[in-house]
Amino acid sequence: MIKEDLQYTETHEWVKVEGKIATIGITDYAQHELGDIVFVELPEIKDEIDQEDVLATIEAVKAVEEIYSPISGIVLEINDDLEDDSELINSSPYDEGWIVKMEITNMDELGNLLTADAYSKLIGE
Amino acid sequence: MSKETPFYNIHKKLGAKFVDFAGFKMPVQYKKGIVHEHNIVREKVGMFDLTHMGEFIVRGPKRLEFLQKMTVNDLSQIEVGQVQYTNMCYPTGGIVDDLLIYRYEDIYYLVVNASNLEKDFAWLKDHLVQGVELEDVSDKTALIAVQGPDAQTVVQKIILDDLSQIGYYHFIDTKIGDVDVLVSRTGYTGEDGFEIYFTELDKAEELWEKIEEAGKEFEIEPIGLGARDTLRLEMKYPLYGNDIDQDTNSLEAGLRWFVKLDKGDFIGKEVLEKVAKNKIQRKLVPFVMEDKGVPRPHYKIFANGKEIGEVRSGTMSPSLKKGIGTGYVPREFMKSGNEIEIQVRKKMLKAKVIKPPFYKDGSIKR
Numbered sequence: 001m002i003k004e005d006l007q008y009t010e011t012h013e014w015v016k017v018e019g020k021i022a023t024i025g026i027t028d029y030a031q032h033e034l035g036d037i038v039f040v041e042l043p044e045i046k047d048e049i050d051q052e053d054v055l056a057t058i059e060a061v062k063a064v065e066e067i068y069s070p071i072s073g074i075v076l077e078i079n080d081d082l083e084d085d086s087e088l089i090n091s092s093p094y095d096e097g098w099i100v101k102m103e104i105t106n107m108d109e110l111g112n113l114l115t116a117d118a119y120s121k122l123i124g125e
Numbered sequence: 126m127s128k129e130t131p132f133y134n135i136h137k138k139l140g141a142k143f144v145d146f147a148g149f150k151m152p153v154q155y156k157k158g159i160v161h162e163h164n165i166v167r168e169k170v171g172m173f174d175l176t177h178m179g180e181f182i183v184r185g186p187k188r189l190e191f192l193q194k195m196t197v198n199d200l201s202q203i204e205v206g207q208v209q210y211t212n213m214c215y216p217t218g219g220i221v222d223d224l225l226i227y228r229y230e231d232i233y234y235l236v237v238n239a240s241n242l243e244k245d246f247a248w249l250k251d252h253l254v255q256g257v258e259l260e261d262v263s264d265k266t267a268l269i270a271v272q273g274p275d276a277q278t279v280v281q282k283i284i285l286d287d288l289s290q291i292g293y294y295h296f297i298d299t300k301i302g303d304v305d306v307l308v309s310r311t312g313y314t315g316e317d318g319f320e321i322y323f324t325e326l327d328k329a330e331e332l333w334e335k336i337e338e339a340g341k342e343f344e345i346e347p348i349g350l351g352a353r354d355t356l357r358l359e360m361k362y363p364l365y366g367n368d369i370d371q372d373t374n375s376l377e378a379g380l381r382w383f384v385k386l387d388k389g390d391f392i393g394k395e396v397l398e399k400v401a402k403n404k405i406q407r408k409l410v411p412f413v414m415e416d417k418g419v420p421r422p423h424y425k426i427f428a429n430g431k432e433i434g435e436v437r438s439g440t441m442s443p444s445l446k447k448g449i450g451t452g453y454v455p456r457e458f459m460k461s462g463n464e465i466e467i468q469v470r471k472k473m474l475k476a477k478v479i480k481p482p483f484y485k486d487g488s489i490k491r
Binding site for chain 2: 035036038039041057059061062064083
């Protein structure tokens with residue numbers, strides 16, 4: 001499942017842009033590949049993170065995956081619900097399972113992201 | 126090119142996610158995921174394709190003498206129809222593999238780890254003596270495990286012999302339909318269960334479906350290698366390559382119970398005797414995370430700010446809902462209750478050494 005109104009990365013993050021705010025999560029394809037997500041290590045609010053740096057770490061039962069920041073920005077909000085219920089990423093990757101909201105510091109970088117069409121081609125759907 | 130087991134098409138149909146393991150395409154999980162599969166085995170019953178495991182037959186008049194020399198447990202202590210867990214060691218005391226030995230009237234049947242199959246066969250062959258023959262029957266043998274509190278009821282439906290008469294670590298030769306099978310009350314999950322070996326590979330799908338059908342009313346499900354690993358780790362059963370290897374020995378690994386130093390000579394005895402006499406200097410301990418986080422193999426273990434070892438096995442325990450792991454720590458840190466720290470990426474997270482197993486309510490003890 002791919003949502004039309006989002007932008008994507010080759011490393012399977014999605015980005016929803018509203019003004020200068022980006023909401024970031026992982027795609028349905030990624031959560032499916034990872035399997036049961038049992039823990040998420042989130043960044044701190046106000047952390048400044050560069051594009052392609054580690055933003056969060058997702059632990060599945062058998063695997064651990066880094067989530068790379070699709071953009072450069074400052075962390076405004078983290079999804080606290082994931083601390084007790086990381087499985088939300090499995091059940092609702094694009095909505096309740098969002099990971100962080102960031103203030104975008106370089107709007108130009110959005111141009112590097114993939115469209116829904118390009119991402120769907122990437123994962124062969 | 127990795128091999129397919131005779132159940133490959135069934136796994137595919139069931140939506141398995143595959144992984145290359147020890148030269149086989151094995152199912153790591155099915156559609157509902159590892160945690161679900163894990164819970165099915167703890168609460169009901171699951172079935173595993175373990176055809177990748179290696180099976181050897183040891184024949185000949187000197188077979189007992191030979192295996193006594195090759196393994197650390199006392200094989201003369203088991204009867205026909207019994208199974209023994211044991212280790213093979215190098216002269217250094219390091220572990221070649223851990224294995225099961227089934228005693229028949231006229232042969233011993235060895236079950237070894239898939240990843241060590243060729244190494245084990247070569248090791249045994251190098252030590253063969255007159256009066257012993259060794260045969261690798263792995264390619265001719267399929268294995269299904271049925272594990273969980275309902276395992277006996279399920280398997281009983283398709284077997285005439287009374288399974289309640291088969292004790293833990295015992296086996297029988299019997300039939301499922303017209304297929305000859307070896308059925309043992311063994312397993313690697315902490316739950317009651319059976320391992321079913323057979324050589325009529327063209328009947329594999331039929332047999333799988335028969336077990337599936339018998340287990341339907343108990344909601345039996347297929348279980349992949351992912352849940353097999355979380356189930357075994359919750360029992361602190363060692364996994365070769367993680368917990369034990371050529372640089373560790375059976376005493377340090379907490380397998381003292383299986384090492385019979387008074388049985389006569391065997392490979393590795395001298396070193397193990399020395400280790401036992403000097404008291405072990407490090408031990409494979411189980412630990413539970415007190416902070417939130419998941420230990421993984423090779424993460425560093427600290428105590429009082431000093432690095433003392435590394436994680437060997439580690440995962441999120443579906444039963445405890447906490448990170449659990451094992452690691453070798455020096456003598457002064459091996460007591461249960463000791464506080465240690467695990468370095469998880471940039472953070473030091475608190476953990477505590479416990480007494481094994483992690484999961485204490487397995488049906489094997491009921």
